[in-house]
Amino acid sequence: MRSSFLFTSESVSEGHPDKVADQISDSIVDLFLSKDPEARVACETLTTTNKVVLAGEIRGKGVYEDGQWAPGILDEIEQTVRETVKRIGYEQDGFHWQTFEFSNNLHGQSVEIAMGVDEGGNKDEGAGDQGIMFGYATDETPGFMPATLYYSHKILERMAADRHSGSAPFLEPDAKSQVTLQYENEVPVRATALVVSTQHKRGYCEKGEHADAGKYAELRDYVRGVMEDVLPAGFVTDETKIYINPTGAFEIGGPDGDAGVTGRKIIVDTYGGAAPHGGGAFSGKDPTKVDRSAAYVARYLAKNVVAAGLARRCTIQLSYAIGIAEPLSVYVDLHGTGKVDEAKLEAALPQLVRLTPKGIREHLNLNAPIYSKSAAYGHFGREAEGGLFTWEKTDLVDRLKEAVAA
Known part of the structure; x- marks a missing residue:
């Protein structure tokens, strides 16, 4: 790399x-x-x-x-x-x-x-579809997520919180962010480009018939302040290219500005392009669908590998066939950062969590109504609390260390 x-x-x-x-x-x-x-x-x-x-x-x-x-x-x-x-x-x-x-x-x-x-007789519950699913973790942020995606989410989360609280009343719900970071020795050190396009109230634009220079300056200064607050100190410099509503106006947004369909933001939902994606969306699917549950458990296992100090980066792939319970393959890639042989992890991980649809659902308590909060700002890198985001727990660390030491 x-x-x-x-x-x-x-x-x-x-x-x-x-x-x-x-x-x-x-x-x-x-x-x-x-x-x-x-x-x-x-x-x-x-x-x-x-x-x-x-x-x-x-x-x-x-x-x-x-x-x-x-x-x-x-x-x-x-x-x-x-x-x-x-x-x-x-x-x-x-x-x-x-x-x-x-x-x-x-x-x-x-x-x-x-x-x-469906489970029945001597038949275990089978996978809801065929497919390949990936999980990923990296030690470059506290949430074990790629920094570029982590800060892209955080910028928009802050803006949404300010909109809901009323402290940024000029904002409307639709927005996008983009973060480009310079990595040195595989560590993010500064932002080279930051982009935010946000829907806004009438007049808070640089161009168009409702343009108001004073209002646009207020919006621009607010967004830049969010960027500087969210990114680590020193990441935003005089050399950082910053683009805020570069089209000039964004009054018409949301479903009125463009159609929306479930499952079209799968890279936003996962790892921001820093890891492979099997192609299946998560939202709208119950946890018997391995597109969702197997991707969650793959993240869970990868995060525990990194949290255990066994690697700085970890990608895990699982594959399934419709109607078949056990995964067809388990693949681990530590990207040259590992302290243990990948084949040893491939053998150990299925012993720690049964990787059938039912085994995953039971281990991570996925049959609860816990999914609405996962559908914005990423399914991964969140805090596991109150039964939510159970796949973000790091409760396998000690067992992993014992398994690879054996």
Whole structure:
């Protein structure tokens, strides 16, 4: 690996149209799991100007059984969707939580998929689909995440918190960030370029018919202050190229400015391009879908490897076949930073966590309604607390050390 280089990652806010779709889909997962921890959910969402459309396959007690919706559940689904959009903060003419047109096209799960996935007789629960999943961890930030993505998320999280609190009333929900860092000896040392494009109230723009130089200066100075607060001291210098709303205006945003679809921000959701991605999205899927649960456990294992001091960087790949319980392969890459043989970890890790869909769900307590908060600002690098983000725990460290020492 090169020791000195530039690397870039981006993030999007909770108000980005694709992230609105992700949060709606995961709010449906949480609703259904709150009624039946074994519910099956594959919920896709489309958002556009004053419209939200749900589609997908579902099954669960108190939700959808024997081809029939449970009493009252259709109203709960719509209420859940509207409350999600309200929480994000959309009350605009082109997209308002109270007035958007809602269409529910969810329907029953395929009996053939159910036959392959469900546990029964001597058959263990099978994977909900085929695929490859990756987990990654690095010691370059406290959250064991790539620094470029870590700070991209933090900038937008701070801006969203200020918008919700009222301390930055000129902000609207839609926003994107991008962070480019200079690495020396594989360590991030300074920011060479920072980009934020944020939706704003009328007039807080540099160009266009509503442009107001004083208001734009207020927004620009605020965003630059957030950048300097969030990044480590000394990272933002006089040489850092800073671009704030480089198009000149961003009044029309969110689903009114662009359509949003579940699962289109998978690199934002994971490692910002610093690690491979198997291609499967997370949001809208119950934890029998290994696109989600196996990616979570791969992150969990990789993070524990780095936290145990066995490597500075770790990538883990798992693979599955639909209807088959055990993974087809386990692959570990320590990127030349390891203190233990990768093959030894490949043998040890499945002994610490059973890597079947059911084994993963039980080990990480994934059958709870815990997913809505994961759908914005990344699924990884968060604090494990209150039953949330259980895959971020580092409770395997001691057992890992013992396993590789044996």
